[in-house]
Structures are given as structure tokens and as C-alpha cells.
Amino acid sequence: MSRVSGFVFGLLLRAFPAEFRARYGAGMRETFAARWEEHRALGLLRLAGFMTRTAADMLVSGLRERVRPTVTAPGAGAGWTDRLGQDLRFAGRTLRKSPGFATVTILTLGLGIGGATALFSVVEAVLLRPLPFDEPERLVRLWEGVEGGRSSFSTLNFRDVRDRSRSFEAVASYGVASTPVSVGGQVSRVSVGFVSEAFFDVFRVEPVLGRRITSEEFATGAPVAVVAESFWRSRLGADPNLGATPIRSGGQVYTVVGVAPDGTAFPRGAGVWTPRDPQVGESRTGHNWQVVGRLAPGVTLEAARTELSAIAAELEQQYGDDTDMVAVVAAPLLEQMVGSVRPMLLILLGAAGFLLVVACANVTNLLLARGAARRTEVAVRQAVGAGRGRLAGQFLIEALVLSLAGGALGLVLATLGVDALLALEPGQLPRADEVGVNLPVLAFALGVSFFTAAVLGLLTSSRTADDEVHAVLAESGRSRAGGARTRRVRSLLTSLQVAMTLVLLVGAGLLAQSFLRLSAVDPGYRTSGALVIDAYVPSSRSFDPDAVGEDARGVARVRDVLVERLRGLPGVSEVGITNAFPLSGRGSNGGFLVLERPDEVTDIEGFIRLAQEDPARLGNAEYRIASTGYFRAMDIPLVRGRLFDARDEPGAPHAAVVSESLAESRWPGEDAIGKIIQYGNMDGDIRPYTVVGVVGDTRDDGLDAEPNPTFYGNALQRPASLRGTFSLVLVGADVERLGPAVQAAVRDVAPDVPVQVRTLEDIFSSSLAQRRFSLVLLGAFALVAVLLAVTGIYGVISYLVAQRSREWAIRLAFGAGRVDIVRQVLVGGLALVVAGVVVGSAVALAATRVLEGLLYGVAATDASTFIAVALLLTAVSLLASYVPAARATRVDPALAMRE
Amino acid sequence: MSEGREREPAAPLSATDYHVLMVLAERDLYGYAIMKAVEADSGGAVSPGIGSLYRILARLSSAGWVEEAPAPSEAPTEHRGHPRQYYRLTPAGRQALRDESRRLESVLRLARERKLLAGGSP
Numbered sequence A: 001m002s003r004v005s006g007f008v009f010g011l012l013l014r015a016f017p018a019e020f021r022a023r024y025g026a027g028m029r030e031t032f033a034a035r036w037e038e039h040r041a042l043g044l045l046r047l048a049g050f051m052t053r054t055a056a057d058m059l060v061s062g063l064r065e066r067v068r069p070t071v072t073a074p075g076a077g078a079g080w081t082d083r084l085g086q087d088l089r090f091a092g093r094t095l096r097k098s099p100g101f102a103t104v105t106i107l108t109l110g111l112g113i114g115g116a117t118a119l120f121s122v123v124e125a126v127l128l129r130p131l132p133f134d135e136p137e138r139l140v141r142l143w144e145g146v147e148g149g150r151s152s153f154s155t156l157n158f159r160d161v162r163d164r165s166r167s168f169e170a171v172a173s174y175g176v177a178s179t180p181v182s183v184g185g186q187v188s189r190v191s192v193g194f195v196s197e198a199f200f201d202v203f204r205v206e207p208v209l210g211r212r213i214t215s216e217e218f219a220t221g222a223p224v225a226v227v228a229e230s231f232w233r234s235r236l237g238a239d240p241n242l243g244a245t246p247i248r249s250g251g252q253v254y255t256v257v258g259v260a261p262d263g264t265a266f267p268r269g270a271g272v273w274t275p276r277d278p279q280v281g282e283s284r285t286g287h288n289w290q291v292v293g294r295l296a297p298g299v300t301l302e303a304a305r306t307e308l309s310a311i312a313a314e315l316e317q318q319y320g321d322d323t324d325m326v327a328v329v330a331a332p333l334l335e336q337m338v339g340s341v342r343p344m345l346l347i348l349l350g351a352a353g354f355l356l357v358v359a360c361a362n363v364t365n366l367l368l369a370r371g372a373a374r375r376t377e378v379a380v381r382q383a384v385g386a387g388r389g390r391l392a393g394q395f396l397i398e399a400l401v402l403s404l405a406g407g408a409l410g411l412v413l414a415t416l417g418v419d420a421l422l423a424l425e426p427g428q429l430p431r432a433d434e435v436g437v438n439l440p441v442l443a444f445a446l447g448v449s450f451f452t453a454a455v456l457g458l459l460t461s462s463r464t465a466d467d468e469v470h471a472v473l474a475e476s477g478r479s480r481a482g483g484a485r486t487r488r489v490r491s492l493l494t495s496l497q498v499a500m501t502l503v504l505l506v507g508a509g510l511l512a513q514s515f516l517r518l519s520a521v522d523p524g525y526r527t528s529g530a531l532v533i534d535a536y537v538p539s540s541r542s543f544d545p546d547a548v549g550e551d552a553r554g555v556a557r558v559r560d561v562l563v564e565r566l567r568g569l570p571g572v573s574e575v576g577i578t579n580a581f582p583l584s585g586r587g588s589n590g591g592f593l594v595l596e597r598p599d600e601v602t603d604i605e606g607f608i609r610l611a612q613e614d615p616a617r618l619g620n621a622e623y624r625i626a627s628t629g630y631f632r633a634m635d636i637p638l639v640r641g642r643l644f645d646a647r648d649e650p651g652a653p654h655a656a657v658v659s660e661s662l663a664e665s666r667w668p669g670e671d672a673i674g675k676i677i678q679y680g681n682m683d684g685d686i687r688p689y690t691v692v693g694v695v696g697d698t699r700d701d702g703l704d705a706e707p708n709p710t711f712y713g714n715a716l717q718r719p720a721s722l723r724g725t726f727s728l729v730l731v732g733a734d735v736e737r738l739g740p741a742v743q744a745a746v747r748d749v750a751p752d753v754p755v756q757v758r759t760l761e762d763i764f765s766s767s768l769a770q771r772r773f774s775l776v777l778l779g780a781f782a783l784v785a786v787l788l789a790v791t792g793i794y795g796v797i798s799y800l801v802a803q804r805s806r807e808w809a810i811r812l813a814f815g816a817g818r819v820d821i822v823r824q825v826l827v828g829g830l831a832l833v834v835a836g837v838v839v840g841s842a843v844a845l846a847a848t849r850v851l852e853g854l855l856y857g858v859a860a861t862d863a864s865t866f867i868a869v870a871l872l873l874t875a876v877s878l879l880a881s882y883v884p885a886a887r888a889t890r891v892d893p894a895l896a897m898r899e
Numbered sequence B: 001m002s003e004g005r006e007r008e009p010a011a012p013l014s015a016t017d018y019h020v021l022m023v024l025a026e027r028d029l030y031g032y033a034i035m036k037a038v039e040a041d042s043g044g045a046v047s048p049g050i051g052s053l054y055r056i057l058a059r060l061s062s063a064g065w066v067e068e069a070p071a072p073s074e075a076p077t078e079h080r081g082h083p084r085q086y087y088r089l090t091p092a093g094r095q096a097l098r099d100e101s102r103r104l105e106s107v108l109r110l111a112r113e114r115k116l117l118a119g120g121s122p
Helices: A003-013 A018-040 A044-067 A080-097 A099-128 A155-164 A199-203 A215-220 A229-235 A301-322 A333-338 A342-373 A375-383 A388-424 A439-465 A469-475 A484-519 A551-567 A604-613 A628-633 A660-666 A735-749 A760-767 A769-803 A805-813 A818-854 A863-888 A893-898 B015-026 B031-041 B050-062 B091-113
Strands: A139-146 A149-151 A168-183 A186-195 A224-228 A247-249 A252-260 A270-275 A290-295 A327-332 A530-537 A572-578 A588-595 A618-626 A638-641 A654-659 A676-678 A689-695 A710-714 A724-732 A755-759 B066-069 B086-089
Touching: A003 A018, A003 A044, A018 A044, A018 B031, A018 B050, A044 B050, A080 A099, A080 A388, A099 A342, A099 A388, A099 A439, A099 A769, A139 A301, A139 A333, A155 A168, A155 A301, A168 A199, A168 A270, A186 A199, A186 A229, A199 A290, A224 A229, A229 A252, A229 A270, A247 A270, A252 A270, A301 A327, A327 A333, A342 A388, A342 A439, A342 A484, A342 A769, A342 A818, A388 A439, A388 A769, A484 A769, A484 A818, A484 A863, A530 A551, A530 A735, A530 A760, A551 A572, A551 A724, A551 A735, A572 A628, A588 A604, A618 A628, A618 A654, A618 A660, A628 A724, A654 A660, A660 A689, A660 A710, A724 A735, A735 A755, A755 A760, A760 A769, A769 A805, A769 A818, A769 A863, A805 A818, A818 A863, B015 B031, B015 B050, B015 B066, B015 B086, B015 B091, B031 B050, B050 B066, B086 B091
Parallel strands: A186 A270, A224 A252, A618 A710, A654 A689
Antiparallel strands: A139 A149, A139 A290, A139 A327, A168 A186, A168 A247, A168 A290, A224 A270, A247 A252, A530 A724, A530 A755, A572 A618, A572 A724, A588 A618, A588 A676, A638 A689, A654 A710, A676 A689, B066 B086
16 A cells, blocks of 8 residues: 555545544554555556545545444434534534635635636536437547548548448538528528438437428439528528528528527538538549438447448449548547547646645645634533534534535636636637536536535544643643644645646646747748738629629629729738638648640640659649739748749739748759649649749648648639639738728628628737637636645745744844844745645646647746746745744734733 | 434345345454455445445444454454454344345245246246
8 A cells, every 4th residue: 555545545534533433443444455455456547446436435434424423432412413503503603703714715715616617617518518419429420531641521432431331320421611691681601511311310300390301302402401490590580481581592592491409500500501412523532521420229339430441441442543532430429529629628627626726725724724723612612521523523514614605606706717718718619609507517516515625624623623622721822823733734735735836837837838939930921910801702693693794704803803992992002812811721732743844734634644654743732822912911922933923914824833842842952943733633724834933931720830832823814713712911001990991892892792801910819819728727727826825825834933923032032133033934934835846846747748739849848947937936935935934023022922 | 313323234234234244154354354255245246335344344333243353363463563353243143144134035035936036027
């Protein structure tokens, strides 16, 4: 048995009354030691399970023994209910008599319990709660396993996997897009799900009104839609006659046939579901579809995976190089949705737990100080016949009252805190809409409160009741001293607080360093002083054809007119256009061919043939379409060659610009300028590109992601990729104030083009939001912990100083220097802090490893952070000790001696 | 209840009480050995926690069914310098165990008659 486990069991034993312990304590310890060894041999997990069960059993049995003793001291009388009532009344009375103490205690516990409860409510809703569907554990996400990772499904592979697999009750594919939807002339962006047949079977969603989409409608891609209940209420006025109001989207008029209940929206936030076009993307390599399935009854995920891998092998054999799919990847839907935020949330919950420990240590210290002050009262009650068990019970009840009050306050703080948390959250937290204070959260708060009460009660009652009656009464309240053991416990608790605080501070420090380092990274483009307009121009019919012409030509007109209008706005010096703005996640990438002659490839078949014959010609890059103005507006520097200019008119050979990393990685030691590139696979245009310039690298996926090799085609020559959503960027004097003017211009040119206008600064800043979120939260926990630790140290040192005031007085009277006394007090304080710092550093060294995934450019064991935090904590602690130390020197000898 | 003490184990006995009496009917044992014997007898179905076990021992002791016993001569009498406490069944305890066993037997007989056991129809 380790010393720690022995110590813990000793604490647990305290749950039992002294009489019981005296008789059975030794046997119980021996039994525990033997059981511990037995479980230790079975591994850490089993050992942890054993400790948890033992702790619960000891606490419950101990409490039962106190309530209904099997072993009693002679003369025990009154029934337990009477005693409990008395104890409760007494606890209430004593706490009312010292409102300051009660307030501080409840506030401290409230902060600790509130923090833990708030984080728990997030963890519960996001990680623990099952998805809001029938038998959600059977829902599975599927991907094509491709070389080097996983990818969305192609239409044909999806169909084959669906038809050949027997492991699923239903499998469906879907796509989702934030799309302008018009109802009665009012346009707004709605998340629209384009779904295949069986989609609603997978989720077992039945409409609350109307009907599902039929198989026939799915087969023909009929213009019908199921809408979410919230959409039906807000946009369709909750009209029970569903067919009455059609909705328009992407040039299509849809008839609403059903209303899906709220809370079952999948993909998250979807408001409208329509059949996906059955003809779209009859391909094996166009990775366009997300796939979900529901496992058949009795089929495990493992069994399904086995079957899927066999199917994938079959398909690969059958189609060879025509398919990219080498495997089928399957994962539980919940895991896929929340897996990425799990580490961050668990780390924050852990941090909240540390804060709770600090709060508990602080309150225990307060209770001990008060216990010491109440020794006379305790001794008197003991002298008139109160049993030790009774007194200990009294302290337990008091702790319980305080903890429950703290828990209630904590719950209030948690409710407020969760709102604040979600407001702070950058909108990247899955299932955030499900977060709230509910029954499991209440149970958690209550459980934490009870646990806190048990810890506080056991620590304080055992200390206070241990004193000898005579000794205390003989002192007759002359001093407020506690026993040497109490002093030791208090010092220990203070060091514990310092240790836990240090861990939190180191964590916050590491995150802060990461944040600073990341902020210093050059993204390769301007990060402020620009206005970014995301516009969506549907590629077909939704436009009034008379006004702007037809299809792509119409789209181009709208875009050109818009650009002209924006250029004319006051102060605007440059307008750029691109198909995928940095940090938008909209960009696509793909393989290109390096040609020897411009006419080497004349059609897509030729492209594919050449790629297969001579793979050395292949290259891969992020594919962008941009205008010259884009590079100027975004401050992306020209490294060599030129940008697009007047030479590159639509009829001229198509010009391209590549990023430095693409030039270096694809043509090492050569000049990229003049190279001929075939990239017709991206937009269907088979005319080759000639590289005319090299520009700087950009970090399009965020500051913490390396720049991707990027290819830029000329927007004037290849506008096809600008269909749908594109971005405009505006720079110039005071351009960030032009939001309303931009909106007005858009309304003027294309009233039903929805646009989103944001400042570049906002976009850039929200790319760091998740990091900021973790940092702010961990920082807040650390700050509260520091405050609690400092007050804790202050309290303990004050107490020690008060205890020795007579000694100081005598020494002062005999001519001791004030500096000596201050130094002595500070050394006492320093000892506590140093012990805490040493232990805390060791714990932090182990604990901060879990942070590794959230760090950037700094190691989890970064020495400078550890040293800085240790020094800071020591300095603050010394300051907290100095105040009582200075007070010690002002003791009036005469007064102190007389006390 | 006006009296806060548990004087006697309630009849019928709890499964754990019964098993503890049962293993002590075999031979005198100390705490950990009782726990292991109960687990073995019940095939792991009954596995009391440490606090629970000692409360049961205390309760059975105060009922006069179990008493503290000297260590058997062949067994180690000490554990890390502490005398190891053995427990044994008293005659009253043996009687209680017998009574409870009879009661269980009659219950079992009833279950057989009603064809609840050995493949009988429900």
C-alpha cells in the first residue's frame, strides 16, 4: 500500500465515529491494504475503480454508522432525527452569528462549484448526452478511405457501398449549403440539406405536420421540401396549409410537404431539406457527398467495418484506378461531431476541478481557523456531556449547510456563466445550442456540494474534536491557538492551494505564450484595414433574366457592375475579387498537369490519359481564381515576374500566378515563370495556363497551419469558378466604415443577392477565437485561484502571527529589531509557498502534457513559463505575507502580554 | 423509530449477512479473509465494501451471533505489528444461520413446486 493511499483511507475512516474506529479501524486498514495490493496487480484502471467504490462505500457506511450506530458509547440517548434537527438549527444559528465568515465561505465555494458546474454543463451537453435521435448509438458516419486520409463519398461509390452492405438498416448521402432562400420575396440565408432517399429513415425523423418526401420524389429529384419546425414558424407563419406558400432557392420553386420537429436538425442548423439531384455527379472520383448510416439491429460497428472493408476491396479490384477509394472509414456520428473539441473541454473541466480544490482548501482553512477560535465553546459542550461523535457530526452538518449554500450560489453562477461562456465561444462548438443547466447538471452540482461537505466536514471535525478538554478550558480563551497538528494541516492546505494555483497559472501561461507567438506569425497577407464582402450569385434561373442576361454571362455582369460600383465608393482605392478568401475554408485543391506544349491536351480525356502515362507531370496545389486587385488589396507581395495586366484579356493565353512554395516545391532549382499548366479539371475549361509571376505564400487555413502551395488563375479569363459564392475585398481610407454603403450598392445592383459584409480584422480575429476562448477561460480560473491562494496565505500568516503575538511582544520589549521579526514571518510564509511551488511544478509537468495539442511554438514543459510563474506566485505570496508581518511589528508589548 | 440503534439483523437476513455467517461457520477468519471467502462462495456476486463489511461484523457482534476470537495456532497472528483480529460464530449465530437456511430451503421447495426452477414453465 502506498503512503498516499494509506493517507486517503485514513481520511475515509474519519467518516466513521471514533468508537467504531477504535474497535474496527485497525482491521479495516489491514483489509484495505490487502485489497489495494490485490487490485494494484490488475492495473491502474481497476485500481481507480476500486478506490472509487471504496470511497463511496466508506462515506456511505460511515454516515450510516453516525446516523444509526451499531457501536455506541454508553449513554447515547436521543433519536437520530432529533439530533439532526438540533444540529441543523444550531448550524443555522452559528452561521447567522458570523455573517462575514459565512459570506466569504459561501462565496468561495460558490465560485469553485459554479466554475465546475458551468464546465460540466457544457461537457454534459456536448460530449456525454446522446444525440437527440432514436437509438443514437447506432448512427454512423462513413467516408471513403483514400490514400493519406479520408474523403467525402462520390455518387457511384456511395451507391455501390449502400447496395452491397448488409450491416445497415439505412444509409443516406447528403450535402449541405448555406443558401439564400426566398419566401414571399424575403430572402435570407438558410442551411439547406440536399439529401438522398432514406435520410429520414437513418435519423428516424417523422414529420410533425405533413409527410416525408416519397421514394418517387427522391428518384426524380422533385422540387419538394421538408422544413424545420422553427423555419415553418418564423418564415411560413406556422401555416398548416403547407402547399400554400412555395419557397424559392437556387432558381427552383419548392413545395413544402412536411415539417420536421425541432431539435432533430441534422446537419446542425439545417432549416430545409430537399431531395438531392439524382443526376448530379455520376462519378467515382468527385467527392461530393457526406454519408450517414444506421446500423442494423444487432450489428456492431466492428462487424460493419469488417464488411465495409471487404466491399471497398471488391470495388477497388473492380474499378482499379477509376476510383480513389481504398477503404471505407466508419465512425460513430457523435464521435465525429464532437471529437475535435473533446480535449479542450476536458482540459477546461480539469482546470475547473483544480479551482474547486483551491476553493475547498481555502474554506477548510477558514473553518479550521474558526474551529480554533471556537475551541472554548467546543470544550464547554464536551464538558457538559456532548459526545465527540456528536460534536464531529455538528461540524459535518455545518459544513453541509455551507456547501449546499455554496452549491446553490454555484448553480446560479453556473447558469450565468454558461451564457457568458457561450457568448464568448466562437461558434465552433458543436451542439452548443443544447447546452444548458438541466437535471444532470443539477445532480452534478448537488453531488459536488455533498462531496465538498464530506471533505470539509471530515477534515475539520477530526481536527477540532481532537483537542483535550482540560487543556483548552485551562487556557480559558487566553489565546486563539489551535493545536500543532491543526497548524500543520493549515500549512499543508496552503501549500496545496499554491500548488494547484501554480498548475493553473502554468497552463494559462503556456496558452498565453502560444497565443502571442501565433499572433506574431506573418500570415502573408494584410489582416486589417479592409472590408470583405462574401456574395452569393446563383448560377441559374433565380435571376431576373431580363435584367442581367442569362446564366454565367448574367452572373459575370452582376459581378462586374458590383465591382464597378464598389470601386466608385468614396475612399476606396482598390477592389479585389477571389473565389475563396483566406480563412473561409471554401478553397478547393486538386492535381494539375505540367505541359510541354500548350496544345498537348485538347480535352479532359487527354488530360486523364497524360496524367496516367506520365505521373511525373502531375502537381498539386490549392486552386484559386483572383484578380490583380486582389493581390494589391491583400498586400500579397509579387516576388518575381508580374501580376495579371492588360495583356491578359479574355482572348489572350490564360495567365496564372503561383505562390513561392508551389514554385519551389514543383520546380526546385528552376524558374516557374513560363511554365505551362493544364488545370481544366477544376473548371472544365481546357485552355492551358502560362505562369507569369510568383507571389508570396499565404496561410489560408489559419496562422497555425503552414502555407499551402497555391495556384491563382486570372479572374478576368476564368470567371467560371467565381460562380456561386465569391469574395470581394475593399481597401482604402476609412474603408471599414463603408459597410452600409456597400449594402446599399448591392441592393441597388442585385437586390436578391445576399451578401455578408465583415471587416478583415473581424475575420482574422475570429480565426483565433477558439484559442482565445480556452485562454480566457483558463486565465480566469487561474486568476480566481491566485486570488483565493493569496487570501489563503494572508489568512494563515495572519493567524500564525496572531498566535505568536505574545512572543513578538516579548522580543520587541527585549529589543529585537522590527526587521528581524518581519524577516521571520516572511520566511515562514516563504516555506509554505516554496513547498507549494515545488509540488505544483511537479504536478504541472505531468498535467500540462495534455495541453500539447493546444500549444503553438512553445513546449508543454517550457522552462521560462514555469520559472516566470513560480517567481510571480512567490512574489505575490510574499506580498500577502508582508501585511501581517508588518502588523506583527506594531504589536503593543504591554497589551499583548496582558492578553 | 425512537431508538437509534440497530440491535439485531432483521430476518430474513441480507445476502451479505448470510454469506458472512456461512463462511464463519466453516472456520474462524479475519476481515480480509472473510471478504475473500464470501466472494468465492458467492462466485463474486456478493462483494461487500470494507465499510459495509465491518458494519455487518459490528451488527452481528452486537446481536451476539459473532464474536472476536484468538488467532488459530497455525496462522500468523500479526500483521505489520498489529494483532490480526479473527472472528468466529457463536452458538446463537449458528442457530440463526440454521434458521435462515431452513427458511431459504422452504422457499426453494416452493419455487420447485411452482416449476420456477430446472426448466419449469414460467
